[in-house]
Amino acid sequence: MIQIEYMLIISAVMMCAGIFGFITRRSTLAVLLSIELMLNSADLNFAVFNRMCNFGGNEGYLFSVFAIAIAAAESAVAIAIMINIYRMLKGIQVDKLEKMKG
Amino acid sequence: MEYTLLILLLPFFSFLFLGICGKWLSHKTAGLVGTSVLGIVTILSYMTAYAYFTAPRGADGTFATLLPYNFEWLPMGNLHFDLGIMLDPISVMMLIVISTVSLMVHIYSFGYMHGERGFQRYYAFLSLFTMSMLGLVVATNIFQMYMFWELVGVSSYLLIGFYFTSPAAIAASKKAFIVTRFADMFFLIGILIYGYFVGTFNFVEAGADGQVVDTMGQICGFDADAAKFIPVALGLMFIGGAGKSAMFPLHIWLPDAMEGPTPVSALIHAATMVVAGVFLIARMMPLLQSFGTIGGHTVLGIVVWVGVFTAFYAAAVACAQSDIKRVLAFSTISQIAFMMVALGVCTELPTGHHHVGSLGYMASMFHLFTHAMFKALLFLGAGCIIHAVHSNEMSAMGGLRKYMPITHITFLIACLAIAGIPPFSGFFSKDEILTACFAYSPFVGWFMTAIAAMTAFYMFRLYYGIFWGTENEELHAHHTPHEAPLVMTLPLIFLAIVTCAAGFIPFGHFVSADGQAYDIHLDWGVAGTSIVIAVCSILLATFIYIRKRQPVADSMAEKFSGLHRWAYKRFYMDEVYQYVTHRIIFARISKPIAWFDRHIIDGFFDFLAWGANALGYNIRGLQSGAVQKYAFVFFLGILALTLLFLLA
Numbered sequence: 001m002i003q004i005e006y007m008l009i010i011s012a013v014m015m016c017a018g019i020f021g022f023i024t025r026r027s028t029l030a031v032l033l034s035i036e037l038m039l040n041s042a043d044l045n046f047a048v049f050n051r052m053c054n055f056g057g058n059e060g061y062l063f064s065v066f067a068i069a070i071a072a073a074e075s076a077v078a079i080a081i082m083i084n085i086y087r088m089l090k091g092i093q094v095d096k097l098e099k100m101k102g
Numbered sequence: 103m104e105y106t107l108l109i110l111l112l113p114f115f116s117f118l119f120l121g122i123c124g125k126w127l128s129h130k131t132a133g134l135v136g137t138s139v140l141g142i143v144t145i146l147s148y149m150t151a152y153a154y155f156t157a158p159r160g161a162d163g164t165f166a167t168l169l170p171y172n173f174e175w176l177p178m179g180n181l182h183f184d185l186g187i188m189l190d191p192i193s194v195m196m197l198i199v200i201s202t203v204s205l206m207v208h209i210y211s212f213g214y215m216h217g218e219r220g221f222q223r224y225y226a227f228l229s230l231f232t233m234s235m236l237g238l239v240v241a242t243n244i245f246q247m248y249m250f251w252e253l254v255g256v257s258s259y260l261l262i263g264f265y266f267t268s269p270a271a272i273a274a275s276k277k278a279f280i281v282t283r284f285a286d287m288f289f290l291i292g293i294l295i296y297g298y299f300v301g302t303f304n305f306v307e308a309g310a311d312g313q314v315v316d317t318m319g320q321i322c323g324f325d326a327d328a329a330k331f332i333p334v335a336l337g338l339m340f341i342g343g344a345g346k347s348a349m350f351p352l353h354i355w356l357p358d359a360m361e362g363p364t365p366v367s368a369l370i371h372a373a374t375m376v377v378a379g380v381f382l383i384a385r386m387m388p389l390l391q392s393f394g395t396i397g398g399h400t401v402l403g404i405v406v407w408v409g410v411f412t413a414f415y416a417a418a419v420a421c422a423q424s425d426i427k428r429v430l431a432f433s434t435i436s437q438i439a440f441m442m443v444a445l446g447v448c449t450e451l452p453t454g455h456h457h458v459g460s461l462g463y464m465a466s467m468f469h470l471f472t473h474a475m476f477k478a479l480l481f482l483g484a485g486c487i488i489h490a491v492h493s494n495e496m497s498a499m500g501g502l503r504k505y506m507p508i509t510h511i512t513f514l515i516a517c518l519a520i521a522g523i524p525p526f527s528g529f530f531s532k533d534e535i536l537t538a539c540f541a542y543s544p545f546v547g548w549f550m551t552a553i554a555a556m557t558a559f560y561m562f563r564l565y566y567g568i569f570w571g572t573e574n575e576e577l578h579a580h581h582t583p584h585e586a587p588l589v590m591t592l593p594l595i596f597l598a599i600v601t602c603a604a605g606f607i608p609f610g611h612f613v614s615a616d617g618q619a620y621d622i623h624l625d626w627g628v629a630g631t632s633i634v635i636a637v638c639s640i641l642l643a644t645f646i647y648i649r650k651r652q653p654v655a656d657s658m659a660e661k662f663s664g665l666h667r668w669a670y671k672r673f674y675m676d677e678v679y680q681y682v683t684h685r686i687i688f689a690r691i692s693k694p695i696a697w698f699d700r701h702i703i704d705g706f707f708d709f710l711a712w713g714a715n716a717l718g719y720n721i722r723g724l725q726s727g728a729v730q731k732y733a734f735v736f737f738l739g740i741l742a743l744t745l746l747f748l749l750a
Contacts, residue, residue, distance in 0.1 A: 023734045031730075098727035 004052040011048065014041035028085065028092040032078050039071045103153065103170040106187050106240070109146050109197065112139050113233035117226050124222030136225035137208040140201070140232065147201040154194045155612055164617030165191055167306055172242050181297055186242040188306060191613040192384055192467055196239035199474045200374050202600075204232045206478065206593035207369040213590035214365050214485050224264060224363070231257035235374050239381060243303040244293050244339075247385070251289070251346070251378060255282050258370050262362040274358035281355040285345020292338030299328035299335070305385065333396035336389060339382065340401060347379025348435045349442060350412040354676055356435055360427040364488055367427060368481030372434045373474035380441045380470055387448060387463060387615075406446030406542070410549060413439035415673070417556040421563065422669035425494045426484050429564045430477070433520065436557060437473050441466040443550060444535040447542035448615065460615035461541065464622075465534030468609045472527035475604055476519040479597035483513040486590055487568060490583035496564075501573030505583040508591045510569050512598040517565045519601045521558035522636045524629075527604035530622065533629045540628055551632055558636040562643035570648050 014037055021034030043064040050060025082092050089096045116139040120132055127135070160166050172186030208228060215224055234253035241247035256279075263275030297303050341352075348356040359371045370376070383390070383405060394401035413436045420432035444466035486509045491498045503510040519526035522533070532554060540547030585591065610620035646654045659666045668674070 019737055023730050023737070094729055097729055 007048045011041040011044040113229040117229035120226035129221040132222035144201040144205045147197040187240045188242040203373040207365045210593045245303045261366040271361040274361040278355040288338040289342020292335040295335040332393045343379030343382040357431045364485030368478045372477040409439045409442035420560040462538035463615040469531035472531045476516040476601045479516040486586040496567040500571045503569040512594040517561045530605035555635040555639045558639035566647035
């Protein structure tokens with residue numbers, strides 16, 4: 001029997017990797033991937049808690065399915081934004097977005 | 103009586119039509135539209151009056167009060183503001199006065215305003231004024247009256263400032279508006295106090311079975327606390343009325359209002375609007391008589407003394423003015439003060455013995471009626487004269503009788519009427535007022551008789567100054583005065599006929615304090631005295647002013663030069679106001695407050711804005727535009743919060 005802690009450690013590692021990628025990567029695409037990674041770690045948590053803590057329902061699974069669907073929609077929006085950024089700035093490097101400063 | 107609504111709606115639509123479409127209409131069309139609408143309104147008013155006064159009297163011998171329209175316009179808790187039309191003897195009488203004078207002025211303006219720029223606008227404003235004034239007199243409640251009261255003030259402002267390129271007219275219109283607004287503020291406070299304690303604004307209510315119930319006579323049920331406030335409310339209302347009716351010391355706007363076109367002065371500042379205050383007091387009479395006492399003083403007593411002083415003051419000033427419209431303006435103030443005094447001397451409820459203590463009510467309304475006619479006639483006549491010599495100053499006139507025969511005769515009739523010579527209308531109404539004053543106190547009676555003598559004197563000084571006396575031959579040779587066109591003389595002739603005939607109207611049968619028919623009988627003691635005194639004054643004026651050279655007048659002016667200058671300067675009332683407003687209110691109160699506002703209040707908010715600005719400028723570096731830095735800070739924040747919650 002795999003302990004719940006192991007699964008949570010995996011999810012925590014995924015989350016940290018996502019945060020790290022989000023902060024450090026230069027390409028907007030990679031940033032998007034990092035966001036997906038963080039989302040997936042959260043989904044994993046839902047599934048794990050539903051499986052291991054035995055609440056007697058399937059809400060955790062349902063939520064992870066929801067989250068995956070929403071992540072898909074969100075990435076569509078993100079890609080659309082990226083295309084616009086590319087058109088305007090001729091590139092999708094994050095550091096090119098400094099026009100947003102005050 | 104459903105058609106009475108049209109009396110209000112027709113001038114209103116005419117105002118909208120002329121105001122909006124006026125610039126596409128020719129002068130003639132616009133004038134014809136305004137005048138014909140007013141003609142219809144006049145016919146409707148006469149029909150209303152005929153139907154109202156020929157209806158059978160009630161069991162108590164009074165004409166029933168009618169409410170053809172009344173609907174709840176704005177409910178507010180227990181109170182509700184209504185709009186409607188109420189017909190009772192005085193409002194029907196006012197309908198006649200307003201529509202007649204207004205129609206005459208409309209016709210007359212065709213000639214007087216011929217070719218003026220803004221002719222259409224002029225007729226639009228006249229319609230607005232007529233609508234407001236008619237709405238004021240048929241109001242079913244004090245609040246509706248107040249709304250139309252303000253509308254009347256606005257249209258008066260617009261018409262005084264009609265010649266908007268003249269700085270004097272602009273200043274006069276502002277002065278009129280501000281002074282009357284200042285008085286109306288008290289009126290509004292009075293209305294609100296009244297509504298709070300009485301619980302209704304209505305003069306009458308529609309009862310259950312279609313009967314009209316007099317609410318003012320039935321408000322005795324309130325407690326002692328309220329009884330203290332009702333006289334205060336009534337006193338505040340009187341201040342509003344005094345402002346509109348130009349009672350001392352709120353009279354200062356009326357002489358300046360003569361800057362407006364002369365027909366406007368005839369309509370608004372002589373015949374109709376300025377008697378609104380008198381009408382208000384007459385309307386509130388049942389309350390004033392029953393509840394107007396506080397600490398041994400009555401509101402009506404104040405009305406009497408304000409009226410007596412104003413009548414004297416205005417008559418004294420009128421004796422020394424040289425601008426003919428100013429003389430007429432002060433004579434108007436004096437005559438309105440007569441009406442006020444007549445209302446003030448109504449000390450007793452008209453129950454019990456017939457009319458002894460409340461003759462003044464009928465007298466005041468009668469004088470309002472006759473005065474409206476002959477004063478409109480005087481102003482329209484003055485308009486013809488100004489039209490002929492292009493000046494308001496008496497020095498440009500003199501000897502005009504041979505140039506303008508019709509104006510001369512009609513003006514003379516009006517002067518005789520205002521002087522109180524029988525059989526002209528002013529004699530009858532003034533005699534009733536004097537009788538009422540003598541019944542109140544002999545002092546007031548004699549004093550008012552003396553003022554009536556002054557009236558006769560200054561009116562004939564004016565008459566001789568215009569039509570006889572020293573002719574300004576140089577000016578008249580240069581530009582020969584000529585009689586006004588028919589469209590201007592016809593209203594004069596009509597009003598002169600009314601002035602000759604109005605005294606024989608059995609006015610007491612229509613309007614009296616208790617509503618029952620009352621036969622006016624002349625008290626020959628009073629009437630004889632006033633005739634003798636008036637004739638003496640006229641003879642005195644004739645002696646002084648009829649000839650070309652006026653040594654008596656000159657030597658009098660020389661001898662009493664101080665007094666003459668004081669009267670000419672209107673006893674420096676305007677200067678007193680100037681001093682009080684500019685030196686005391688503006689300099690001592692407003693300036694420090696303005697300084698406080700500009701430096702302390704504004705400074706505080708400027709400081710806030712400056713602080714926010716500086717703070718933002720200093721931290722704007724944080725908004726670097728590097729998205730990932732934001733994310734980093736965000737995650738750090740989450741981490742910090744998580745730790746905080748875990749450890750706490």
